[in-house]
Amino acid sequence: MSTKIETPTDSHGSSEIQEPQKDSSMLMQKEMINSNYDALTNTANNGKKVCSTFVPGNLNELIQSFGLLNNLPETNAIQNAMRQQSGGMIQTAERQGHSEDVCTYVKADIGMMSKGNIAPNGKPMPNPDLLLLSYTGCFTFMKWFELLRQEYKCETVMLQVPYQGDGEITQNMRDFVVKQLKEEVIPALERVSGNAFDIDKLRENMRRSAQAEDDLVWVLESAKNKPTPIDAYFGAIYYLGPIFTAFRGTQQAVDYYRVLRQEIEQRVKNGQGPITPGGEMTKERYRLVMEGPPNWTNFREFWKMFYEEGAVVVASTYTKVGGVYDQGFRHDADNPLESLADYCLGCYTNRNLPKRVDMLEKYVKDYEADGLLINSIKSCNSFSAGQLMMMQEIEKRTGAPGAFVETDLVDPRYFSAANVKNRLESYFQMIEQRRQGNMIASAR
């Protein structure tokens, strides 16, 4: 049996929504994600070993160079949320003693284990052979892997990525990460895979990463057009699937991003707006910058609240959580370990608050946004702690209005559709009034 994998564009948060329009890149992406789950759930036959790791600071090029498969607990939780499974999993974990206050990704993951660890394709997920804890930008990761280690009792290796407290990467930080790669991570990957480290394979993977990153950045920056041809949050999450998960460094990712770019180039040429689950957006009324992860349990319902009002996200920070490429970083095959270190150190939530504010300010200005909207996630202190101040700072620096909605990642108990919709509608009205005020002022 093989059940379909959910993607942002086909989750069923609301049954009245029509079947979404799909481009060939969407079908490609879906095929890729499916293939990874099929490979993961077929290790008994394909003989592959599995490495579990996290999205931010993931070392996919390195993992792939050892021939290991990459399994990401956060994306499993997302898949389960989109299939309306995560709520039960979270409650199972809470019954086992996990606090209602902590990250729901963790509880969804632990609940998934308790329910047979069934992958989104309906087949049992194999136990990992290696837990590679990339401790990047999120304290919870550390305890999450301690909890997983207790369950799986497999080899665990930790890569500590220092936080950019002063908003910059120091040589000490870089040296520390490189040393851990050389003396901790690579030896663990060698032991588990049975293969010796091959730096040339790593370099090849990193060259492919950089190619895909070029095209991805082009796609994300296409939102500077008016109208924007993409939604840089709801739609871009879909675009980021391959590069944030198991495909960065593969030829499939290079091909995917090339096709995606061609599609978007065509949309720009045609002056088209983004594709949404409700079809193409023909009238762009509000251009927004978005901070914070999305809600996954009601993803389509959430998105609908935007596109029905003609609101489109032109830049977002969540799409930088697995790597910030639009500020110039590329994986560098000539300095592979140092470049991996810089990649990990540069992930969005590993940057300090002032740098995050700078990035948002730049987005509001460069993308000519009408305002900043924050989706504050109960589960995620790494993102959420400080967001109210970030909003105030952006309003002060840009004059663009900010607004705040609160949801959760994968816990359906924290998505109140009426509340969110009310806030969004008020926010859109506020933007409208601000515009009219500006028009009157300039007419005088």
Next chain:
Amino acid sequence: MSTVEIIKRCEELYEDTYFTAAREWKAADPSRRVIGYMPVYVPREIMHAGGMMSLGILGGGDKLEVIHGDAYYQSYICRIPRSTIELGKTGRLDFVDGMLFPSICDVIRNLSGMWKLMFPDNYVRYFDVPQNYKDDIGGNYYIAELQELREGLEKLSGNKITDEAIRNSIKVYNLNRKLIRELYDLRAEMPQNVPSNDVYLLNRAGMVIPVEDHNSMLRKYMDAAKALDNPIRDNCRIIINGSFCEQPPLNLIRSIELAGCYIVDDDYMLVNRWLLGEVPTSGDPLVNLANAFLHESADSAAKYCDHHEDVGMYLLSTVKERQAEGVIFAAPSFCDPALLERPMLTDRMREHDIPHISFKYAENSGQMQPIREQAGTFADSIKLWS
């Protein structure tokens, strides 16, 4: 001086959210600097060596009304950052020249950036620590971090912080840690003479007065406490775990004891006991501080435990050493480190048949009746069934 008089002074210090003692210390000499720090651990020796006073900031407690601070945080974030912002925004920390935000969780980490934006003229440092405990990996990283801290403080004060000065400060803090260890031993030995209320307040005093004064205070208290002849009650001996950052209201600690528990160990203000042994006072002082951190430091949920077999073993060994009969896991609401780790610790306690209960609090929790009932029932169950 009696214990009552000493504790009265400690209580005044505890309740003073304007930190008058530290203000007076600074005012006595214009070259003096005060550096605030948050839980769990910072190397206070380096500040001391630079002629600075380190000031422990542990939130606002249950007396401070938080008005500004709530505007910065969502309802699902713990209370300590909001009351700390309140302290800052209301001018209570206007004499503080710098703030250190140790690596403990994402909330305190992000607060370091917020502080930079709110107080751009302050020296603000996120103080990172290694989670890799190998000398040539985590150790080298940490030594360089200590060096950066030293240089930052030198720039702030305009004074060179020499190796010799750090070695001397290590001596002073070695004594402080020794006295604190003795205080904990004394409480475990004669809890009827050394109530946890007193131990807590003595520890808190160490956050806001010069370490030399604290050493003297600890000595005097212990001398007086040893001479007491209070009757021992039929209480059970318990350990508190999970309270290493946001502090419980003092009434909560008193309520636990009133409910029939002697607290014989805890993780309040771990900075006073983080380094477990004597730090060597010869050789490179930064290397010595790093070695002590890596190899002889307390355990807490803010640390990565690199072997599953070791998870909870520090707590278990404390239970045995203190002859405790149970553990109360008391963590602040929304405290990621404590609450994420708790299931692993409770599993370890279960494996060894150690009775335990769990509850949550906030620094401004007001209702103590449920705590008293829970702790009382726990104490009764230990006395009756264990």
